[in-house]
Amino acid sequence: MRDVLEGRAQPSGIVLVVDELGFHQGTSVAEFAADSGCVVTICTPGMIVGQDLGITLDFEGWNQRAHHKGITQLTDVVPMGCEAVEVGKLAVTLLHHPTGQSSRFVADWVVSSAHQRPEDELWKELADSGIEVHRVGDVLAPRRAHSAVIEGERVGLSL
Structure with missing residues (x-):
C-alpha cells in the first residue's frame, strides 16, 4: 500500500485492493490506481468498504468518487490464498464469510491495505x-x- 502511494510500485491492468482497515488507506490506493488507468476492485471482510470513513465525514464522498471512477466494491469477503496462474497474473481465493462460498479473483496486481510495521x-x-x-x-x-x-x-x- 505505502509503496503504491509513494510511487515505488506502479500497478497496471486489473488491480485488487484488499482493505483490511476500513479507512482511508485502502480507499486511497483504490482511487490512486483508478486514476492511473487501472481497472480496480476493492474488497473487505467488512459489511461495507471504508466502513470507518464516516468518522471523517468522507464516506459519501468516497462512494461518489468510487462510482465515477468505476471502482467495484466487494464486501464480506476474506482472502484465503493467492497463487500465480500465468505470467503476471495472480488468482486470489476469496471466502464470502456469510455463506461460506469461495470464489477466485484474477488480477495483475494485488495491493494489501493492512497495518504497517511500527515506526520505532x-x-x-x-x-x-x-x-x-x-x-x-x-x-x-x-x-x-x-x-x-x-x-x-x-x-x-x-x-
Whole structure:
C-alpha cells in the first residue's frame, strides 16, 4: 500500500485492493490506481468498504468518487490464498464469510491495505541511550491517533 502511494510500485491492468482497515488507506490506493488507468476492485471482510470513513465525514464522498471512477466494491469477503496462474497474473481465493462460498479473483496486481510495521527507529536509539522513554502510538503498532492519545495520557499519568 505505502509503496503504491509513494510511487515505488506502479500497478497496471486489473488491480485488487484488499482493505483490511476500513479507512482511508485502502480507499486511497483504490482511487490512486483508478486514476492511473487501472481497472480496480476493492474488497473487505467488512459489511461495507471504508466502513470507518464516516468518522471523517468522507464516506459519501468516497462512494461518489468510487462510482465515477468505476471502482467495484466487494464486501464480506476474506482472502484465503493467492497463487500465480500465468505470467503476471495472480488468482486470489476469496471466502464470502456469510455463506461460506469461495470464489477466485484474477488480477495483475494485488495491493494489501493492512497495518504497517511500527515506526520505532527513534525509540530504539533513545532506549539504548539510557534516557527513560515510553512507546505510544505508531511506535507500538500503526493505528489511529486516538490510540496514541490514550496511551500518551496513560504514560503521562504514570510518571
